[in-house]
Amino acid sequence: MTINELILTRESCREYSDKKVTLEQLTAIVEVARMAPSAANTQPWNFYVTNNPESVAKIASGCMAMDRNGFAGTVSAFIVMTRNVESETWVPATPYNHYYRDFDCGSAATHVCFAATDIGLSTCMIGWFDDEPLKEVCGYSDDQRASLVFTVGYAATDKIRDKNRRSLDDVMTIV
Numbered sequence: 174m175t176i177n178e179l180i181l182t183r184e185s186c187r188e189y190s191d192k193k194v195t196l197e198q199l200t201a202i203v204e205v206a207r208m209a210p211s212a213a214n215t216q217p218w219n220f221y222v223t224n225n226p227e228s229v230a231k232i233a234s235g236c237m238a239m240d241r242n243g244f245a246g247t248v249s250a251f252i253v254m255t256r257n258v259e260s261e262t263w264v265p266a267t268p269y270n271h272y273y274r275d276f277d278c279g280s281a282a283t284h285v286c287f288a289a290t291d292i293g294l295s296t297c298m299i300g301w302f303d304d305e306p307l308k309e310v311c312g313y314s315d316d317q318r319a320s321l322v323f324t325v326g327y328a329a330t331d332k333i334r335d336k337n338r339r340s341l342d343d344v345m346t347i348v
């Protein structure tokens with residue numbers, strides 16, 4: 174698959190088949206994700222992967238807090254990406270006080286999704302979650318905070334939706 178095909182094939186999947194995801198597959202995804210670029214190469218992320226039903230159920234409960242993301246209760250594997258809250262990613266060369274950890278994690282997030290798509294899996298990034306159950310399962314301390322959760326699984330259908338995006342004219346200006 175070319176990178177363009179990968180980009181057009183990746184989509185948020187909220188309906189999964191019963192087929193299980195293996196730890197080897199989750200590991201292969203993180204192997205790619207950790208290659209993401211980050212400001213000053215600080216790599217402020219950690220990844221927690223699971224296909225263990227007990228851990229999966231607990232993480233799902235965090236994602237379904239406040240009656241959102243009900244589909245999270247149907248998946249069999251998760252990746253939780255945390256970001257380091259202690260050491261701010263700070264590039265001293267800029268006087269503008271820019272903090273880059275969220276950009277860094279966003280970059281790693283797309284790597285997760287594309288790596289999964291590349292091996293025939295589907296994902297959905299979940300940004301609406303309650304941290305507490307995640308922290309309990311993953312066991313990270315207060316120097317990390319969950320940044321995103323990824324559902325990982327086999328899509329129930331192989332039909333790809335049309336992309337719903339702002340037009341090129343709307344997002345791009347030649348100056």
Ligand SMILES: Cc1cc2nc3c(=O)[nH]c(=O)nc-3n(C[C@H](O)[C@H](O)[C@H](O)COP(=O)(O)O)c2cc1C
Binds near residue numbers: 183186297299300321
């Ligand atoms: C930071 C972030 C947080 C998101 N959080 C959620 C979420 O909590 N629940 C959900 O169903 N989708 C979530 N999404 C998926 C977006 O809704 C989705 O990417 C967007 O609608 C575009 O659709 P596509 O991914 O299928 O191309 C999130 C995406 C991003 C990038």
